[in-house]
Amino acid sequence: MKALVLAGGRGTRLRPLTHTSAKQLVPVANKPVLYYGLEAIRDAGITCVGIITGDTGAEVREAVGDGSKFGLDVTYIPQEAPLGLAHCVLIAQEFLAGDPFVMYLGDNFLLGGISDLVDAFCHGGYDAQVLLTRVTEPQFYGVAELGPTGEIIGLQEKPVHPRSDMAIVGVYSFSPAIHEAVRAIAPSARGELEITDAIQWLIGNGYSVHSHMVSGYWKDTGRLQDLLECNRMILETIAPDNRGTVDGLSEITGRVVIEPGAVVENSVLRGPIVVGADAKIQSSYVGPFTSIGPRCVVQDAEVEYSIVLDDSSVHGVSRLAHSLIGRNVEVSRAEGAPNTYGLMVGDHSRIQVRA
Structure with missing residues (x-):
């Protein structure tokens, strides 16, 4: 199994800091957020990692290197513009080479790791598995609607009237079926290939898409208050x-x-x-x-x-x-x-x- 880590994006919610620095490299307890994700991937037994980079690619390369200090083998995949999460899968197809993989958003902060997610995916025979957590304001997130056995039957992107309180965390597992999905979808109204559209395509075409609940602590570190809260959580340990x-x-x-x-x-x-x-x-x-x-x-x-x-x-x-x-x-x-x-x-x- 491989991993695809997304370390592009512009980090607009953390400006002006991210005018000159990658948002994934902002430190929590004096260690970049991206490092926690790479360590979680390694601890799940995955060593072959592709990192999608954008405008701050040089800084990410300098910080991560060839991955050996994490016990990883890292390949860098430049994305010329932030054209969506599904576009990241599209441009990484050669690297992924038909293998199942975990896709991990590099600005996610997840205490507890992803080993449970990887194990459940490998033993479940799913075509896609999406990490979820309950939130109090689902209208600000991508939201998953679940069936009686945990299967995902529908997705909404920041809905005005959410059909559930299950937010999409930003960690996914995919079989090679996802490549057909990302080629089949069209750009959204904002001009991006949305991973939620690709997953919805899998659902609509009879593929097995399942949920997995966060077992530890999760934060999207895109805002100041979330970074400070993640810092607090790590310092508590x-x-x-x-x-x-x-x-x-x-x-x-x-x-x-x-x-x-x-x-x-x-x-x-x-x-x-x-x-x-x-x-x-x-x-x-x-x-x-x-x-x-x-x-x-x-x-x-x-x-x-x-x-x-x-x-x-x-x-x-x-x-x-x-x-x-x-x-x-x-x-x-x-x-x-x-x-x-x-x-x-x-x-x-x-x-x-x-x-």
Whole structure:
């Protein structure tokens, strides 16, 4: 069995960050979201992986390489424009070579892995299997309508009146029958080949399409609040590990990971927190559910429930919360009195806030 990982797309909901960075490489607990998916694929026993890339293909290639650090053999498949998920299957046909495969959206965050999905597909004899989860607002998702034994009898894309609360997660298993389906469908109103249309074609032509429920935790990381929530979930699982330098004036409580080369001076760290390699925390408070990236500097500041990416600095800010700070960003003090800030800042920016 093979895997097809989708790492293209423009990440419009995370702009301006994604103007200069692939959305799949935004880190959660200091590890890119894409890495969690690749590790889940490997843990399911799949080693041959094709990665669909778009405008940020060079960055994805640099981050993943040939896949050997994950125990994978990776082939890159460029997509010249984001023409739909079914179009990804269409252009990957030569790589897939008639084998069954898992299709995994690279910006999905799925705790619990996909081994159960792969096992159920291999033993079920299905032509397609779609990972689903219950949601409270199905009108914002692709939705599956199920039959009495878990078979999928219909799909809706962001319906005004959903026929179920079963949202399509973004992980699928397919037999080679999907290739006929993607060739048979026409582009949607938005000019894309929709995977939901291809799956509906399979259903309409008598192929076996089954559901599989998420066994762990799932989030689409396309929005700021979802990234912060995924960061929180991963940090809840970490074990304390100090491989940096902490002076005697600092207070460390809870699950705190301090990576090699990091320095903590005269500061309070209340976990769960990850402090990246060669970062510096000086005369500051870093609160729960915060990831500080490598080589960052936090000085005379307070930060909590936030993600700060590599090589950024936060100076003299009284309270920074619920924020995603890009790479090479400087956040510094300005005049004024507000105490809490919520920032979403693109790479290579400079921000002054009232403190």
